[in-house]
Every structure is written in structure tokens, then in C-alpha cells.
Amino acid sequence: MLAAPHAMELDRTFHVDFRHRVHFTRDALHGDNATLSTVLADSSDRRAIAFIDAEVHAAHPALGDRLANYLGERTRMGERVPDLKRVEIVAGGETAKNSLGVCEQVLTATDRHGIDRKSFVIAIGGGAVLDAVGLGATLAHRGVRLVRMPTTTLAMDDAAMGVKNGINQFGKKNFVGTFAPPWAVVADECFLPTLTDQHFHAGFSEAVKIACLRDPALFDQIERDAPAIVARDLAVAMPVIMRSAKLHLDHITQSGDPFELNEARPLDFGHWAAHKLESMSNYTIPHGEAVSIGIALDCEYAVRVGVLARSDATRINACLRSLSLPTWHPLLAETDQLARGLEEFREHLGGQLTITLLRSIGSSVEAHQMDHAIVAASARALAPIR
Ligand SMILES: NC(=O)c1ccc[n+]([C@@H]2O[C@H](COP(=O)([O-])OP(=O)(O)OC[C@H]3O[C@@H](n4cnc5c(N)ncnc54)[C@H](O)[C@@H]3O)[C@@H](O)[C@H]2O)c1
Ligand SMILES: [Zn+2]
Incomplete structure (x- = not known):
């Protein structure tokens, strides 16, 4: 058979190199601290706009001025740091992700202040604000430089390390989003003292998660240090946060x-159950707490299907509770609705369902199906005895 005229087939594989730079520091906006200015120095356009989580702004009302003063001072010192064109306050917490509002705010300011691809969007806030501002930054001009300044334990030990941005839509977590590594992350522990106890503790579920997956020594450390972490001793908490960040x-x-x-x-x-519980609760369960419940559920399940030793599950459950984290929620009783989370989780990624189950503390296996009756029994088993 003759080939069709002008037919052509092209098939190329190509690679793009990315960098992901993370700095943990103290008092990032102090005049003597060069971390942020070094990150921002490589700017030919020299413009930046910043977005601050409303609750961070409430707790640190001088933050916008401090950022402007810091950059002004570094400019006077002869550094090529950007001009700060605008500081805006954005909704804090999961509200930031429950509409397109924050994302539109970033797009509008990007347009209004002549922000181009070599300029910077600085996002200061919890993981939710980083996700929503980050989405706007990756959409404007198909991606402007994003500097994340995480202000919660969870944003420091996990969310800011991610290469994902996103918001929730159609009652589904992170339904709209992009993959894009940030220009840099600057984590400043000085933000942490103003967090509520609930949100301070919530971030440690992600540290327990990564320890369970990758690092038994970190798990031992968290188990041992839980009382000091709960008491918010940063000398003890920061090494755990930083180790978790590195592992992520x-x-x-x-x-x-x-x-x-x-x-x-x-x-x-x-996370399959965590994301579903978040949306079932109308996002009133903080992500970190939902992850703690999700870990407890999948550990109980893993015991029941013979993958994980009961002693390991008991240890993990006790460790989560010693961090003041929940391992159960009344919504776990809504087993039909909960089980729909499995299909939503699969649909987000495509292909066959793949759930990570622990085999022991430090090693995991992949499961391609979850028995709904065993999920329901596991959920019931977690309920407190009355
Ligand atoms: N992109 C990723 O890879 C990734 C990874 C993990 C989690 N996440 C996302 O991160 C979000 C959770 O982040 P989170 O746990 O930081 O919660 P959050 O962003 O909801 O912040 C918790 C609360 O603390 C407030 N807050 C933040 N910093 C504060 C401070 N220093 N002082 C006082 N109040 C402060 C916020 O306004 C909010 O009300 C979820 O939406 C989750 O999906 C994203
Ligand atoms: Zn998470």
C-alpha cells in the first residue's frame, strides 16, 4: 500500500531541568538576614507583589511594611532586589481554596503592576494560601516566579515543598490546579508562635506520615518528642519539621x-480518606487533622487485611494521639459517602486505583483495591469506646 502523501510522524522525548530551593531561617525580614534578598536578587525586571494570608496579617500587622522596608534597605545596600509594587491581603485558611477569588486577585494584581515572568509573586501564609496564590502565579503569563513563605507547621514540613498548586471545586479537593515548582521557599520559624494550638499540632500528621513511609528513626524521634512538640517547644519541633521537609x-x-x-x-x-473527610465536613476539618484520621484508618485497614502488624498500628495511633491529633471523626460513620472518596482519589490521578498501605514503620506496599466492608469495619473500630 502506498503511504499517504505528506504523511509524517514525529516522536520526541525531552527533558526540562527544574530547581527547588528551600531555605529555613529565623527572622527573614531582619535587615541582617540575606536569605530572602539572595533569593530575589536575580531579577532583571525588579518588580514584586506580595500576598499575605489574612490571619497572618492579623497576627503580624506590620508584616507588609516590614517586607517593604527590608527590600528598600537591601536596595540601598546596592543589591538588585525587586521593587515591591503592592502588598495585598488574601483570605486565609481553606476559604482561600474554595473559590477562584484569591487566584483572580493574583491575576488582577499581576496585570495591574506589570509583573512579568522575571518578576516575583511572594506568597506568605498557610498551605491553603500558598496553593491558591501559587495557582494564580502559575497561570499569569503561563508562570511568574513564585516565592513561598510558609507560616504554618504543615506548610513548612510539607505543603511548601510540593510542586503543586490548586484550589477545590465541585466539592472535590484540589480539583483545579497546576504542577509548577516554586522559584524558592523561605521558611521563617518566627511565624509559628502565633498559630493556634490546633493548627500548630495539625502539621505534625504530615511528619508522622513521611516518617511512617521513609524514616523509622524520625518516627522514634516524634514518638519521644511528642510532649515537647505539643507544648510548642520550637527547639524540639523545628528539627522534626525540617527533617520532614527534607524527606518530602x-x-x-x-x-x-x-x-x-x-x-x-x-x-x-x-490522603484518600483525608480529602473526602475534608469535603464531607465542608472543609471544617483542617487538612492536617484529616490526614491523621486518614492514616489511622488506613493502618487499621492494613492490619485487617494482614499487611501491617497490630503492634505497629497501635504505635502509630498512639503517636498521633500524643500529638493531640484526632484518629476518628463522626463522619467516618457515613461509610457509603466515605467510600466514594476512593473513586475520587483514583479519578484525580487516572488509571487504576493505587493506595499506599504500610507494611511496617518505614516500608509500604501498593494496594489496587480496597474492600468497602473492611473500610467500614476499620472506621467503626477507630470509634472511641463509650
Ligand atoms: N501543594 C502541596 O503539595 C500541598 C501539600 C500538603 C498540603 N497542601 C494543602 O495545604 C493546606 C493546609 O495547609 P495548612 O495546614 O497550613 O492550613 P491553612 O493554610 O488552612 O492554615 C491554617 C490556619 O492558620 C492561619 N495561619 C496561617 N499561618 C498563621 C500564623 N503564622 N499565625 C496565625 N495564623 C496563621 C490560616 O489563616 C488558617 O486559618 C490544604 O489545603 C492542603 O491541601 C498542599
Ligand atoms: Zn497532605
Whole structure:
């Protein structure tokens, strides 16, 4: 048979190199601290706009002025840091992700202040604000430079390390989003003292998660240090946060699948139920607490299907509770609705369902189906005895 005239087939594989730079520091906006100015120095356009989480702004009302003063001072010192064109306050918490509002705010300011791809969007806030502002920054001009300044334990030990941005839509967590590594992350522990106890503790579920997946020594450390973490002793809490951040970053940058093209998503251990519980509760359960419940549920399930030793599940459950984290919620009783979370989780990634289950503290396996009756029995088993 003759080939069709002008037919052509092209098939290329290509690679793009990314960098992901993370700095943990103290008092980032102090005049002597060069971390942020070094991150921002490589700017030919020299413009920046900043977005501050409303609750961070309430707790640190001088923050916008401090950022402007810091950049002004570094400019006077002869550094090529950007001019700060605008500081805006954005809705804090999951509200930031429950509409397009924050994203539109970023797009509008980007247009109004002549922000181009070599300019900077600085996002200061919890994981939700980083996700929503980040989405706006990756959409404007198909991506302007995003500097994340995480202000919660969870944003520091996990969310800011991610290469994902997103918001919730159609009652589904992170339904709209993009993959894009940030220009840099600058984490400043000085933000943490103003967090509520609930949100301070919530961030440690992600540290327990990554310890369970990758680092038994970190698990031992968290187990031992839980009382000091709960008491908010930063000398004890920060090493755990930083170790967790490093493990997340290492996985994302070195596991070979940063943009989740494969079906396995080990960093989302405990997350299928967590995401569903968040949306079932109308986002009143904080992400970190939902992850704690999700971990407890999947550990109980893993015991019941013979994958995980009961002693390990008991240890993990006790560790979560010693961090003042919940391991149960009344919504777990809504088993039909909860089980729909499995299909939503699969649908988000495509392909066959792939759930990470623990085999022991430090190692995991992939499961491609979850027995709904065993999920329901596991949920019932977690309920407190009355
Ligand atoms: N992109 C990713 O890879 C990734 C990874 C993990 C989690 N996340 C997302 O992160 C979000 C959770 O982040 P979170 O736990 O930081 O919660 P959050 O952003 O909802 O913040 C918790 C609360 O604390 C307030 N707050 C933040 N910093 C404060 C401070 N220093 N002082 C006083 N109040 C402060 C916020 O306004 C909010 O009300 C979820 O939406 C989750 O899906 C994203
Ligand atoms: Zn998470």
C-alpha cells in the first residue's frame, strides 16, 4: 500500500531541568538576614507583589511594611532586589481554596503592576494560601516566579515543598490546579508562635506520615518528642519539621515522578480518606487533622487485611494521639459517602486505583483495591469506646 502523501510522524522525548530551593531561617525580614534578598536578587525586571494570608496579617500587622522596608534597605545596600509594587491581603485558611477569588486577585494584581515572568509573586501564609496564590502565579503569563513563605507547621514540613498548586471545586479537593515548582521557599520559624494550638499540632500528621513511609528513626524521634512538640517547644519541633521537609523534597525531586504521571502517589498515604473527610465536613476539618484520621484508618485497614502488624498500628495511633491529633471523626460513620472518596482519589490521578498501605514503620506496599466492608469495619473500630 502506498503511504499517504505528506504523511509524517514525529516522536520526541525531552527533558526540562527544574530547581527547588528551600531555605529555613529565623527572622527573614531582619535587615541582617540575606536569605530572602539572595533569593530575589536575580531579577532583571525588579518588580514584586506580595500576598499575605489574612490571619497572618492579623497576627503580624506590620508584616507588609516590614517586607517593604527590608527590600528598600537591601536596595540601598546596592543589591538588585525587586521593587515591591503592592502588598495585598488574601483570605486565609481553606476559604482561600474554595473559590477562584484569591487566584483572580493574583491575576488582577499581576496585570495591574506589570509583573512579568522575571518578576516575583511572594506568597506568605498557610498551605491553603500558598496553593491558591501559587495557582494564580502559575497561570499569569503561563508562570511568574513564585516565592513561598510558609507560616504554618504543615506548610513548612510539607505543603511548601510540593510542586503543586490548586484550589477545590465541585466539592472535590484540589480539583483545579497546576504542577509548577516554586522559584524558592523561605521558611521563617518566627511565624509559628502565633498559630493556634490546633493548627500548630495539625502539621505534625504530615511528619508522622513521611516518617511512617521513609524514616523509622524520625518516627522514634516524634514518638519521644511528642510532649515537647505539643507544648510548642520550637527547639524540639523545628528539627522534626525540617527533617520532614527534607524527606518530602527528596521524594519529590528524586523519586522520578514529580508530576505524578504514574499511578502510585506514596506521599498521599492516608490522603484518600483525608480529602473526602475534608469535603464531607465542608472543609471544617483542617487538612492536617484529616490526614491523621486518614492514616489511622488506613493502618487499621492494613492490619485487617494482614499487611501491617497490630503492634505497629497501635504505635502509630498512639503517636498521633500524643500529638493531640484526632484518629476518628463522626463522619467516618457515613461509610457509603466515605467510600466514594476512593473513586475520587483514583479519578484525580487516572488509571487504576493505587493506595499506599504500610507494611511496617518505614516500608509500604501498593494496594489496587480496597474492600468497602473492611473500610467500614476499620472506621467503626477507630470509634472511641463509650
Ligand atoms: N501543594 C502541596 O503539595 C500541598 C501539600 C500538603 C498540603 N497542601 C494543602 O495545604 C493546606 C493546609 O495547609 P495548612 O495546614 O497550613 O492550613 P491553612 O493554610 O488552612 O492554615 C491554617 C490556619 O492558620 C492561619 N495561619 C496561617 N499561618 C498563621 C500564623 N503564622 N499565625 C496565625 N495564623 C496563621 C490560616 O489563616 C488558617 O486559618 C490544604 O489545603 C492542603 O491541601 C498542599
Ligand atoms: Zn497532605
